[in-house]
Amino acid sequence: MCPTFEEALELVGRRWTGAILTATHQGVTRFSEYRAAIDGISDRLLSQRLKELETAGLLDRIVVPSTPVQIRYRLSPDGLELVEALQPLAQWSLRRSVRGRARQTSSA
Amino acid sequence: MCPTFEEALELVGRRWTGAILTATHQGVTRFSEYRAAIDGISDRLLSQRLKELETAGLLDRIVVPSTPVQIRYRLSPDGLELVEALQPLAQWSLRRSVRGRARQTSSA
DNA sequence: CTGAATCCAATAGGATACTG
DNA sequence: CAGTATCCTATTGGATTCAG
Numbered sequence: 172m173c174p175t176f177e178e179a180l181e182l183v184g185r186r187w188t189g190a191i192l193t194a195t196h197q198g199v200t201r202f203s204e205y206r207a208a209i210d211g212i213s214d215r216l217l218s219q220r221l222k223e224l225e226t227a228g229l230l231d232r233i234v235v236p237s238t239p240v241q242i243r244y245r246l247s248p249d250g251l252e253l254v255e256a257l258q259p260l261a262q263w264s265l266r267r268s269v270r271g272r273a274r275q276t277s278s279a
Numbered sequence: 280m281c282p283t284f285e286e287a288l289e290l291v292g293r294r295w296t297g298a299i300l301t302a303t304h305q306g307v308t309r310f311s312e313y314r315a316a317i318d319g320i321s322d323r324l325l326s327q328r329l330k331e332l333e334t335a336g337l338l339d340r341i342v343v344p345s346t347p348v349q350i351r352y353r354l355s356p357d358g359l360e361l362v363e364a365l366q367p368l369a370q371w372s373l374r375r376s377v378r379g380r381a382r383q384t385s386s387a
Numbered sequence: 388c389t390g391a392a393t394c395c396a397a398t399a400g401g402a403t404a405c406t407g
Numbered sequence: 408c409a410g411t412a413t414c415c416t417a418t419t420g421g422a423t424t425c426a427g
Contacts, residue, residue, distance in 0.1 A: 173372070173373065173376065175372040175373065175375065175376040176297060176301075176368070176369050176372045176373070177294075177297050177298065178372070179368060179371070179372040179375075180291055180292045180296070180297045180368070181292050181293075181294065182292075183288055183292060183368075184288045184289050184290075184291060184292010184293065185289075185292065185399085186285075186289065186399080186400070188288070189284060189285055189288045190285065193284075201408080201409085202408070202409050202410070203408065203409075211401095213400080213401060213402070213403095214409085214410065214411085215400085215401080215402090215403095215410090215411080215412090216399090216400065216401080217409095217410090218409080218410055218411075219399095219400095221410095239408070239409095240408090240409095241408085241409095242408080242409060242410090249375060252371055252374075253368075253371055255367070256367040256368045256370065256371040257367075257368060258367070259363070259364040259365075259366070259367055260284070260287060260288070260291075260361075260364045260365060260368065261281075261284050262364065263287065263360055263361055263364040264281070264283040264284045264286070264287040265281065265283065265284070266360075267283065267287075267357060268281070268283040293419085294419080294420070309388085309389090310388070310389050310390070311388065311389080321420080321421060321422070321423095322389085322390065322391090322423095323390090323391085323392090323420080323421075323422085323423095324419090324420065324421080325390090326389080326390055326391075327419095327420095329390095347388070347389095348388090348389095349388085349389095350388080350389060350390090388427100389426100389427090390425105390426085390427090391424105391425080391426075391427100392423100392424080392425075392426095393422105393423085393424080393425095394421105394422085394423085394424100395420100395421085395422085395423105396419100396420090396421080396422105397418105397419080397420080397421095398417100398418080398419070398420090399416100399417085399418070399419085400415105400416085400417080400418085401414105401415090401416080401417095402413105402414090402415090402416105403412100403413085403414090404411100404412085404413085404414105405410105405411075405412075405413100406409100406410085406411075406412095407408100407409095407410095407411105
């Protein structure tokens with residue numbers, strides 16, 4: 172299997188990453204908005220994930236030169252494509268949860 | 280975001296999981312075949328992932344009553360749907376790697 | 388052949404406090 | 408507001424050995 176696919180899976184499989192991408196897709200742009208929109212995420216992880224996604228070229232970090240400066244995030248073209256590419260997976264998990272399967276995936 | 284989507288992402292984002300699903304989809308069925316097909320995976324992780332995927336209802340573990348018994352794995356209907364749902368993501372990562380983006384996603 | 392058991396190193400993640 | 412820094416624990420993953 173091509174390694175870039177594994178990389179994509181592992182990036183997107185990191186905790187909170189899906190939630191951040193989804194939130195961004197739904198219009199969330201500010202750090203504090205993510206905090207409010209994503210229940211349970213810590214500042215540290217949010218900051219880390221945003222940076223990872225920016226580094227991966229999936230989010231653009233926009234500095235608005237107001238006073239005080241505002242930081243906004245948005246999906247890059249690649250990021251938008253990714254969110255769209257994840258839709259079938261979202262549908263699948265939704266179908267599955269409706270059918271009753273899901274959960275019990277841990278327990279090593 | 281619905282928690283089942285996060286669960287799906289985290290399951291599929293675990294190391295080797297994508298490779299195992301792909302290999303299975305391409306006809307791999309035996310433990311030793313996975314070992315041969317997936318470069319670098321250890322017995323421990325292969326065993327663990329197979330069990331996780333079985334527990335999640337994505338793989339079926341078939342015991343063939345020959346002498347000695349043979350163990351075969353195959354995608355369950357859900358697992359097949361999952362593999363199909365992952366195709367857009369695979370396409371996306373392929374497009375991206377062709378375009379030259381990808382990599383540099385780690386470095387916390 | 389198909390794993391399970393053990394041991395260890397690395398990484399991820401959570402909580403909290405602090406800063407420009 | 409938008410993060411950093413620090414600390415600490417839990418989870419992952421790799422290597423190796425053992426077993427039915």
